[in-house]
Amino acid sequence: MKYLSQFGHYILFLKKSIGKPEKFNIFWELFVRDLYKMGNDSFGIVSIISIFIGAVAVIQIGYQLVGSLVPMYVLGRIVRDSNILEFSPTITALVMAGKIGGNIASEIGTMKVSEQIDALEIMGVNASRYVVLPKLVASLIAIPALVIYSMFLSNLGGIISVSLSGIVTVDGYLTGLRMDFDGFSITYALTKAVTFAFLITTISASHGYRTEGGALEVGWASTRAVVQSCIAIIFFDFILTQIMLYK
């Protein structure tokens, strides 16, 4: 029951927040600021995580292939597809839920408890649209861009890992990496990225927007935003995989 009412609030919140911005130049300024902040905040962590994920994937999958009948150079292909299809979009999104989602919920929550949202409403501004729309549009660009960046880095991490561990020769690995590449895997990954970006921003913003009380409640809202964004990501990962890979 509680979740049903929460879901109802979320839908109403979306309805109020999504639409044409009231003043385009103000929207644009906020959008540029948010886009810069999201990219800048997340660039480092995405880089580190992506390289290590690629590196670990090589060692783990390599370990499973040793002694099997599958030729070792296939390793490159398997790691590439795992990175593009699953690791880069999903893990980047989960990290972004913690970073961007937590930020959004606490920023909007603080605006709510310090009456800044009320101040906007009284002036006659559509407050939810004013705060959410720039963040939503920024995340729909920033998160897919970070996912693409992560795809490159995770594969680079794979190559580094191969050259350090010598599971296969680097040349052999690169042959695998270039084998049977299907552009659809990128479409699929970006569809996931855009969906996750939407979920993270709107779920986090709606938690921030419903905060009442003080600093303590802002902290709770931020935690709830991260947890629920992560659950939503995993759930939609499953659904989208079903729909797109087995049509």
Add this chain to the structure above:
Amino acid sequence: MIELQHLNKSFDGRQVLFDLSAKFEKGKCSFVIGASGSGKSVLMKTMVGLVEPDSGSLSFDGRDFLKLGYQEKKEVRQEIGMLFQGAALFDSLSVEENVAFPLRMFTNWTKEQILERVNFCLKRVKLENVNALYPSNISGGMKKRVGIARAIALNPKYLFCDEPNSGLDPVTSRVIDELITEITQEYQITTIINSHDIKSVFDMSDHILFIYQGKGWWSGHKEDIRKTGSKELLDFIKASEF
């Protein structure tokens, strides 16, 4: 003039405002006083449209606010300025940008026109050379003054102040009180102030509404307050004077 008639409001079955009626006149500072929890803030939020009353009417110079459509409500809202208890400045914007905000949002003025108006409003609240500072870097009294500057940027017809003195020292309180009184007279604004501060009530009020447990208990002029037979009001005044 703002006129309230028979306002009722309850939250989750608990009634906070009971059949409240009042009139607030143009060019005057009207005070709403009452104990903590008596419903002052809820009344103010109802008047500015943040809280929807369960029944009753609310009119701004004859415009029945609750019956207006979205666009007309928006027009009335642009005639309302509000000073919040915590000032409610936008933290991500500088002092200048805070005051410019309503102008950028609701006028088509050029940058120069906006800057001129911003500087005029800041000067009016006796703040100069702080344009580039952020709310986190200025004192509580300065925040209140920026809040006033932002509230008057669009030349409001109605000004609402929720506890303008809370959290300020007596000297700064005086400055804020004087500013509000001056601005009210100068621009003939209908000003409504929620306050706990009995001293400012006696200093600057033109009209007083005393709320007791959500009911409009007494209203009148400050000179008449001691002649009232209302025990609740006298108790409130006495308790506040110590």
